[in-house]
Amino acid sequence: MTDTTPAAARPLAAVILAAGKGTRMKSDLHKVLHPVAGRPMLLHLIAAVGEMGAERVVVVTGAGREQVEAVVAPHGVAVAVQAEQLGTGHAVRQAEAALVGFEGDVLVLYGDVPLVTAGTMRRMVERLHAEDAPAVVVLGFRPSDPGAYGRVIADAEGRIARMVEYKDASEPERAETLCNSGLMAVRGADLFALLARVGNDNAVGEYYLPDIVMLAAADGRGSAVIETGADEVAGVNSRGELATVEAGWQARRRAEAMAAGATLLAPETVWFAHDTVLGRDVTVGQNVVFGPGVSVADGATIHAFSHLEGAEVGAGAEVGPYARLRPGAVLERKAKVGNFVEIKKARLGEGAKANHLTYLGDAEIGAGANIGAGTITCNYDGFLKYRTSIGTGAFVGSNSALVAPVTIGDGAIVGAGSIVTGDVPAYALALARARQENRAGWAAKFRDMMRARKAAKQGG
Structure with missing residues (x-):
């Protein structure tokens, strides 16, 4: 049965993935804590979901969790731990205990994709409650170089026919320019039920979050994609990418x-x-x-x-x-x-x-x-x-x-x-200084004395 409650009236939660090691940053500071515009990337996202009025926020940590937990502690968010890095689907499942009893919508965000605005998040949730009631809403983008991003195959109205990771994509699918940012909006009632069915029969043996789209399709439920600019979903995996994201933010x-x-x-x-x-x-x-x-x-x-x-x-x-x-x-x-x-x-x-x-x-x-x-x-x-x-x-x-x-x-x-x-x-x-004293002729006598001393030294 379709939930007709307006999106703005439904409770909202956010799961922010921050478990990756970030080895390409070559830093002792956790990747998601590197600043953009003077604020750690992770806190940009926490601020944005705060604007959305999120009822619960769960940060999924892993490597370097102590650093992340210390930074988020003052912001009243929950923390879940992904002890093993088994993919994005596995990471989101770690938040299940923190969302027990939650009945509302869930945004899945990434701690190293810091510039997603509250406005875009709002569009995702609103699309989730459109008349066709998609099971999942995916945030897509069209980068200048699609590279190794996962592809989204969709019709003109954004209804998704197939989503596939680049490593598992056919050549025609790799020719598609609409890419998956990884960000999603899903009803809480659907999210973990779908995740429980995700397998790891793929090129790298990981549990992919995007697989929930095709699992929902197998149940006869469609999903949808909305698009945003590539700059808004730019990810940071290296110092160079951090500088690029900073430069883009500053220009705007x-x-x-x-x-x-x-x-x-x-x-x-x-x-x-x-x-x-x-x-x-x-x-x-x-x-x-x-x-x-x-x-x-x-x-x-x-x-x-x-x-x-x-x-x-x-x-x-x-x-x-x-x-x-x-x-x-x-x-x-x-x-x-x-x-x-x-x-x-x-x-x-x-x-x-x-x-x-x-x-x-x-x-x-x-x-x-x-x-x-x-x-x-x-x-x-x-x-x-x-x-x-x-x-x-x-x-x-x-x-x-x-x-x-x-x-x-x-x-x-x-x-x-x-x-x-x-x-x-x-x-x-x-007046708090020594009294000035002038000694007439002293400077001239001093210079004469020093010249004579210098001449005697050079003559010797």
């Missing part, structure tokens, strides 16, 4: 940023993270890198060769060139951070400036304050971190060291070259 994100109203002066040189947020009329210069956790408000400018991570840039603010904003950096409206300035866990108030050669860590800088070139907050004593507070409208002269914990009051002035170890009251002048 740059296009999105410009379409949304940001100016990228040299788009191909700007690097985004998965969660970068740019406001309207933001200008981004050449060779700018956004690490995770950055938001840039309307009208701000990020000049060339700046690196931002975990930072908030306010409306109309300026960063760089050659500036570094580390986690916890906050620039309020029209604040300015100039060349070779590093900000860490510090807030610059509205209109505050640190234009050159400065380090501000664990600090609060008031509105309109001016931080001179070469100023640093000495926030670490080798054991603990301490905060510096600089008041509204304060002026800190060049080459000053502010030894935290310390407070510079509103409107105060710190003389250039000062080492400030105590609080400075509001509107006071702080």
Whole structure:
């Protein structure tokens, strides 16, 4: 009997396969934990199924399981273990215990195919509940080089006549360009019953997940394929493929940023993270890198060769060139951070400036304050971190060291070259440096003495 419940109203689960060794990566880090856009590949998928409102998520692990389990633990997903690598069908079966009692739809995804969107997943589930009620929905694609991918033989409406692995395909079947990505949508009630019937009588003796399509066909139930672009289902098995997937993701994100109203002066040189947020009329210069956790408000400018991570840039603010904003950096409206300035866990108030050669860590800088070139907050004593507070409208002269914990009051002035170890009251002048002494004629006498010494040495 066909289930007529709308797809959106049915419970959803996802099984993500992450048991492979990934030997071609030649890495001590598990393959699915290598990052794309600053986030592990596996977490891209977990985020996407989260958008879908998945009720259960099961990650199937194997080699290197400890690494994978540590990363997914905070995300509330279940873990199943594939102790032996006996094929994709066998891998999915390991999730059966974690899905006992589940009545809904199941998406089968791959941890090394990280860029499948929630929108595509939604199309798969919706097709599963179309009028013809396919037993399985397969996600297909047409790569420029079909190579050794499994082939999907289907009619114009996407009804599948046959699916076959490349190793087992005939020459006419290998001529087909529609390929199997491996991703599927199946009703939970069907998935494990079909998997229990999958055999391993094939070229490599493995239990193939796609075989469930032909098993359903033998029961008189059809399956369907929907298509997506090859870039969305690109897999990662090597460092080169990882770089290709990253490059593709970056190209799409740059296009999105410009379409949304940001100016990228040299788009191909700007690097985004998965969660970068740019406001309207933001200008981004050449060779700018956004690490995770950055938001840039309307009208701000990020000049060339700046690196931002975990930072908030306010409306109309300026960063760089050659500036570094580390986690916890906050620039309020029209604040300015100039060349070779590093900000860490510090807030610059509205209109505050640190234009050159400065380090501000664990600090609060008031509105309109001016931080001179070469100023640093000495926030670490080798054991603990301490905060510096600089008041509204304060002026800190060049080459000053502010030894935290310390407070510079509103409107105060710190003389250039000062080492400030105590609080400075509001509107006071702080001078903390040795008194200058000028000795008339000393330099000339010194040079005469040194010339004579040099001549005597050469003559000897």
